Amino acid sequence: MASELDGLRLLNVGQVSELLGVSVRTIWRLSALAEIGRSSFPPPLRLSPKVVRWRARDVQAYLDALSEGARP
Numbered sequence: 001m002a003s004e005l006d007g008l009r010l011l012n013v014g015q016v017s018e019l020l021g022v023s024v025r026t027i028w029r030l031s032a033l034a035e036i037g038r039s040s041f042p043p044p045l046r047l048s049p050k051v052v053r054w055r056a057r058d059v060q061a062y063l064d065a066l067s068e069g070a071r072p
Helices: 002-008 013-020 024-035 056-067
Strands: 045-048 051-055
Touching: 013 024, 013 051, 013 056, 051 056
Parallel strands: none
Antiparallel strands: 045 051
């Protein structure tokens, strides 16, 4: 059951920026580009107007695609 929950884990913008090794501002830029179809960055979940999270599994899939040479 713990491994099932790991895939459902939600990350805040600071955690995503740490995983990718970029600034928080870059995460917001990637997210904005994804909204207009210019990036494959995963869309966030908006839990409320001020609470935004990303699924850990979506961020991992994005990183996997980058490491395989897919264009972000």
